[in-house]
Amino acid sequence: MFDAAEVGTFDALGNRKSSTGIDEINKAVTGERLGFSNRSRETSLTLEEHRYRFGFKLGVQTRRAHMILDHDVSGLAQRAVWVKATSDDLDPTAPQVKARKWPHAQKIKDMKCPPNDLELNQPAVQSHLKVITYPKPIQDLVRAHQALKARDDNGGVAEIDGHAQLMRLRFAVAFAYLDGRFDAFTEDDWELAGVVMRHHRATREWAIAENRRERSRELHTQAKRAGELESVKDVAKERKSVTTMANSILRKLGDADGGSLGGNALKKQLNRKLVKEYFDEAIAVLVEQGKITATESKGGTKYTII
Template sequence: MTTVDEILASLPDAPAAAPEDGEERSGHLSAEFYAARPVFQHIQQAAHSQGRPADVLFYSTLARLSGMISPHLKAVTGISGRASLNVFAAAVGPSGSGKSTGQSGARELILPEDPEFRDGLPVGTGEGIAEMFMGTVDEPTGEIHLRGPLKGDPVTRKVRKQVRHNGYIYIDEGQTMATLAMRQGSTLAETLRRAAVGEALGQTNASEERTRYVAPGSYSLGLFVGFQPSTAVPLLNDASTGTPQRFFWCWSLDPSIPNVPPLWPGPIKDHPGQIQAADTIDVMFPERIRRMLWEERTARNRGDLEVAELDGHAGLMKVKAAALFALMDGGRYEVTEEDWGLAETVWAASCAVRDALVARARREAEAERKAAEDAKVNAEVRVHIARNEVDRRMERLVRLVVRHCSKPGGISFGYMRRALRTEDRPYLSEAVDLAEERELVIVEGDHISPNTTART
């Protein structure tokens, strides 16, 4: 079982100041942010027209869209090749606060062009994530039928291979994901980390029908998870492996929902999920941003710059957001400084939510530690009190034994037992033994007599 000390030790460093429950939480995307782009305004209006939290719809739309776009679309910054635009996001809030209804609005907002798009699938295993892209196809063997009704036609065989390239996963309760990921032998956490950056998925098995291989860069995948605050802690605890760093975080509560709902604006008509590119398309970044990312990466790799563990993927996360913002703004393949500024705003909001969760987890762990310590102290006090009560009882009984056996001829155990109160009788033998040990009485068989030679 994990101890409180282990929980505290596993948590990342907490921010200097974090909001207490009930205080106004930072981490919400501002009205100015939504006003910055028509497509952002569209998302906010769509959310509020249905009484849904805007941030949940925004991040789930971003995640769903990232799984819908062509895998040929990649971000190019000059670092580590062409970057996948796969987006993972998590909404945090109490039960019934709009996590599920907020993300479901993304299905009404952006409609897929690809009929093979795997939309909102649940996830159970790492193998299941790879399987969503797999299928069975007829593959030519190079031979032809020599006779029969198929004479002259190619001979084919059933082969399992990647047949899909786009998918979106929705996990209604993040605790389920965390529990599955912690099972012995589970590949879920590792697969999610690989999928977030577009690495190869699947596994090889002895039997061909169970072998899965999804090539790196050959798929687009978005993921959205709903968490209650306490159930987000296991994912945050996984910082050493790099899992929580690959997520955008948002609150599922929205204090800006108006009293009078605006009109439903309809689905977004033009979005990058409709770009079904057959060839490579690079989303390019301005020279200043490329240089900045390069200098940061080289400084880290040289050991000159140390970055907080949870910020290990900050640059990549902002690259993904900025590239998607450019694509959402008229299908541009050139990221602007404005796109980058908006991405930094989103990352700052995400970090505020994440840091508040870390701080909350530390408070809860500290409270659990204090409760455990208090319980231990209380137990020790109870033991001490009970021991003192027993000691006082025994001293009283010893005096009774000595007094009663001082009668001429001493007394029997039976007489002594009858002379005691009912609640004292179970302790008679122990009291007599203690009196004998102190050389106050002499015990012979069933008879107790005073020790006249005892020192006074």
């Protein structure tokens, strides 16, 4: 379990020069083979597929939510499930809840598991895997979802929801395990997992909206300081870059049919380096100035010139 109280620690893994940290984390989430093989076995460090299980827990403030959301191309954003850590209904006078011991821990110990001396760098065999079954109607739903994703147009499945069914399956299994059932999960587990995923989507959309507002306020603050402190060259340069990006966005939308483009289509027509650094800031300025609109849909964000 990778546990980081601050998302900045996690983000740094992907921002190092020539880093493959995010790609390796994506592979770890789905239990793929990790590591690198050298000529010498002694210097090779690998974890074979399904020899391990991995998860990550991050503390993310809304103003830094883009550190996860911006990894939509790599697939990290699709593997994250968002849960609010705040509440307007918290009672400060309520007694502290004591952690309870999980009543089914002994069952795990009694299960037939592979010997402890198995080498993790050796391929797993079927007898070492724990197979979880689930109802056929749910299997049909999962297969239908996969079929939609395989279409050229992604079947209307939003890119950021590409792994939604996989994450729901994992929560269904977790609910079964919590209840002491280790061979299968039920439709009730699936429904409970659906409640989690609905909360996830609502929280994610809230985080996106809050992140945009906070980054927009930061941008306006920076612009004000740039006007007052013209000697601060870095701020002035960034402001110019944001303006350049904003003008480019307006030109591309103006040339598009109907004055509209999806987020990915728009980014592909712009300077890649500037997109990475200034696209979100430029969009925030244009929306704030009333020059464009940003509309969320299943297929992603659609931008329209006004």
